[in-house]
Amino acid sequence: MSGIHDLLAGAGVGLIGGLTSGFMGTSPGGGLVIFAVLLLGAEQHVAQGTSLITQVPPTGLAGVRRYWHSGNHSPLPWILWIGLGFLIGGAGGGYAAAAVPDAVLQWTYVVYLVALIALLILRRDRKDGSRGADDRDQLPWLPLLLIGGLAGFSSGFMGIGGGLAITVGLAAGLRVPQHQAQLVSLIFSVIPTNIPAAWIYWSKGLMVGWPAIIGIVAGLWIGTDLGARAANGVSKAVLRRTMIGLVALMALYMSYKALS
Numbered sequence: 045m046s047g048i049h050d051l052l053a054g055a056g057v058g059l060i061g062g063l064t065s066g067f068m069g070t071s072p073g074g075g076l077v078i079f080a081v082l083l084l085g086a087e088q089h090v091a092q093g094t095s096l097i098t099q100v101p102p103t104g105l106a107g108v109r110r111y112w113h114s115g116n117h118s119p120l121p122w123i124l125w126i127g128l129g130f131l132i133g134g135a136g137g138g139y140a141a142a143a144v145p146d147a148v149l150q151w152t153y154v155v156y157l158v159a160l161i162a163l164l165i166l167r168r169d170r171k172d173g174s175r176g177a178d179d180r181d182q183l184p185w186l187p188l189l190l191i192g193g194l195a196g197f198s199s200g201f202m203g204i205g206g207g208l209a210i211t212v213g214l215a216a217g218l219r220v221p222q223h224q225a226q227l228v229s230l231i232f233s234v235i236p237t238n239i240p241a242a243w244i245y246w247s248k249g250l251m252v253g254w255p256a257i258i259g260i261v262a263g264l265w266i267g268t269d270l271g272a273r274a275a276n277g278v279s280k281a282v283l284r285r286t287m288i289g290l291v292a293l294m295a296l297y298m299s300y301k302a303l304s
Contacts, residue, residue, distance in 0.1 A: 047255045053083050054252070054259025058098070061260070062267020066107040067275045068226065068287045071205025071233045072264055073099060074294055077153075080260075081301065084252055088146035088301075092203025093245030094252045096138075096238050098260040099205050104233030106269035111227035114276040118228045123235070125185045126228070129192025130199070130206060130237040137200025138244035150302035153202050157295035160208055163216040164288050183218055191217070195232070200241035207232060208291070215284075222280035230272070 057079040061072035073095045080091035141149060191213035195206030207229040214225035245251065275283060 047253075050084070050253055050255040051259040054256035055263040056259075057083050057256075058103075058260035058263020058265075059267040060263075062103065062107075062264040062269075063271040064267075064290060065104060065207070065230070065233065065264070066110070066268040066271020066273070068208075068211070068271075068283070068290065070211050070226070070229050070287075071099060071104070071199075071207030072268070073199065073203055073205025074157075074208060074291075076205075076260065077203050078294055078297055080252065082297075084256055086252055088149050089141070089245075089250045090252060092141065092149070093242075093248070093250030094257065094260070095203040095205065096199065096242040096245055097251050098257055098264065099233060099238055100236050100242055101261055101264075102234040102236075103261060103264035104230045104268050106265065107230045107272035108227065108234055110269065110272035110276055111223065111230060114223070116221075116224045116227040118224070118231055119183075121185070122183060122188055122228055123231060125188035126192035126195070126210060126232070127235060127237055129189040129194075130196035130232065131240060133193040133196025133198075134200040134206070134238055135196075135240040135244070137197035137202075138241035139200075140197075141201045141203070142244065142248060147302055149202060150298055153204070153298045154295050154302065156198060156202065157208075157291050157298070160212045161288055161291050161295070163212050164284055164291075166216070183220075187213075187218060196237070196241075199238050200244070203241075203245070205233065205238065211287075222283050223276070226275065226283070230268075233268070 061075035064075045065072035076095035195209035199206035210229040214220040
């Protein structure tokens, strides 16, 4: 019965993580970490390792397809520069996380989420709407590399996948349209750039049991598709407000865990 319970609990964790991932266009790591703690009773390091390991399979593929078919696109240079930064940052973050206690990880998570909320609130859309397609494709390589490095480090250090940093970095920092930024972020839930960080956690045994892992992966496949379907039916303003609300709830819950 324990194996069946873990499988079902894992499926619930994956479904919730996938829904938020598909709707917000981020990797599912933030939801996976929190709900692995809440529903599976995992301690912080184990929750983070579980989150990274279950994101290695391309569970966001259905979500990417939904965004792509809705007319969004992701220029290859963006993916290459962000991916390079992600690989470098991910390995560094994974090794750093193994050297600090749970409380440090939890409070770092809270500070990170609050900073992302601030960026989303302070963001101002261009008066002329969004950039033209040609302008959007011509982004400087250094900011893209830095966004990838921050996303990778946050992925390895906090086990959250890094998608929030990519979405907020592109949308709030580089003024990329919200739906397009979310597509680019979701692509990194398909490309296994988090393998270096996941391997560090795996090698230290920081993960839940296999029934829960299988359940999480299955839930992610279904949830990401449903979330992306819903996201493409609402405006960018609704997406941004929803993201602010969900990230705020995540920050509040992690603050509670750090204080308890």
